[in-house]
Amino acid sequence: MFEFTGFKVCAPFGSGHIGRGVAVLSLALVMVCSAQAVAVESAGEGSEASASVRALEQIIETPMSIRESRRQAQQAVNDLSRDLQGLKTSVIALNRDLRVLEEDLLFPANTRLSVFVSLDVGEFFQLEGVELKVDGETVTSYLYSEAEREALAKGGMHRLHLGNVSAGDHTVSAFFVGLGPNGREYKRGTTLDFTKNVGPKYIELSIVDSEARQQPEFGIREW
Known part of the structure; x- marks a missing residue:
């Protein structure tokens, strides 16, 4: 073994x-x-x-x-944030184009009337509101906030009204409400007669301080 x-x-x-x-x-x-x-x-x-x-x-x-x-x-x-930002920009541009197109359709150049408000005041007037009449008919009334007054005081302009008027003679009246010197309530109205011709018409309601008169001055002018 x-x-x-x-x-x-x-x-x-x-x-x-x-x-x-x-x-x-x-x-x-x-x-x-x-x-x-x-x-x-x-x-x-x-x-x-x-x-x-x-x-x-x-x-x-x-x-x-x-x-x-x-x-x-x-x-x-x-990448998603960039895409969203690009989409937002495109939407803003599209809305702007649509608004312009809408204005062109609703307010043709031959009948368009635009009224703007400008403000160059300091201690003599604080704007609170504006009432606008065209040919004796009230077309808009607007109350301003503190932020809007500051924007106007920095040189901005507010489009108060956009409408249609036929060719011919018309009248625009504006009534301003606010606080005048020493904080007193202040109301003032002004009127402009104008002729609407072919093409759009632009009108500016201006409020400025008068150092000489120690009070605000209100005016209307055509463009």
């Missing part, structure tokens, strides 16, 4: 050349099986080692992946 690493090999009766051959063959089989077992064990250990390396790489790369994800998300937000 031969014994190799836990395996027992029995030679047949009448040991001789045949018995020794069987023993050698058995020994070879045992060595092959052992080698295969060692290879399988080594492969298993190699797989475990590879898995550990991959896990370690994932742990190391996780912060970079987070930063990249954040960068991509921020880029997407920036």
Whole structure:
């Protein structure tokens, strides 16, 4: 009997050349099986080692992946903001074009009348409201806020009225209400006769301080 690493090999009766051959063959089989077992064990250990390396790489790369994800998300937000801003600009331009088109349709140039208010005052008058009449008929009344008064005082103009009048002679009357010198209530009216010809007509209602007279002055002029 031969014994190799836990395996027992029995030679047949009448040991001789045949018995020794069987023993050698058995020994070879045992060595092959052992080698295969060692290879399988080594492969298993190699797989475990590879898995550990991959896990370690994932742990190391996780912060970079987070930063990249954040960068991509921020880029997407920036792209969306630019798209929204472009869309907003397009909508504003479209609304402006539609408003101009609407005005051209509703108020043709040959009958259009535009009335503006300008303000150049300091201590002598605080504008509160304006009433406008065209040919004796009230066409608009407007009350001004503090922000609007400040905008007018900085040189802005307010389009008080946009309407239609036929060609010929017409009358515009404006009535101003506000606070005059020393905070007293102040009312003043002014009138302009004008002729509407071909093309649009523009009229300006102006309010200015008179240093010489120490009071506001109200005027109407054509463009």
